[in-house]
Amino acid sequence: MTLAQRPIRVLIAKPGLDGHDRGARIVARALRDAGMEVIYTGLRQTAEMIVAAALQEDVDAVGLSVLSGAHVHHFQAVRSLLDAQGASDVLLFGGGIIPAADLPVLKELGVAAVFTPGGSSQDPVNWLRQAVAEKRRAEEFQEEP
Numbered sequence: 001m002t003l004a005q006r007p008i009r010v011l012i013a014k015p016g017l018d019g020h021d022r023g024a025r026i027v028a029r030a031l032r033d034a035g036m037e038v039i040y041t042g043l044r045q046t047a048e049m050i051v052a053a054a055l056q057e058d059v060d061a062v063g064l065s066v067l068s069g070a071h072v073h074h075f076q077a078v079r080s081l082l083d084a085q086g087a088s089d090v091l092l093f094g095g096g097i098i099p100a101a102d103l104p105v106l107k108e109l110g111v112a113a114v115f116t117p118g119g120s121s122q123d124p125v126n127w128l129r130q131a132v133a134e135k136r137r138a139e140e141f142q143e144e145p
Contacts, residue, residue, distance in 0.1 A: 008036040008132045009059040013050045014043045015074040024065035030121035047077035060132045061091035071098050072105055079110040091131055
């Protein structure tokens, strides 16, 4: 199976002490129903736990669900650890209660996409398909002699 044929692998995580995971479960189910392999780590994950699972599972992307208001901290911690572990190619995206004013900050930190309440569960599905396809094309191009 070539890289392009491999199912998209996504890790969905709830960092910090936020105990509400309905949105994360809805997104995880939509991704799974779209044919993606989804690993849901559950509630109260640390950045270290999330990155360790992402590396172990060899995921294409990590999605964080943050409702606590600590989104900048959590996204920054996960992105920094992914980069430090040589996994800067892993796409980082997320959703939750995130003020529009914080979106440019998150983008600057390396968060590729943010999905907020009111959107369709198909939005992350469509985005992941496109973003992972682009990432894989770039990786295949780099591997050619």
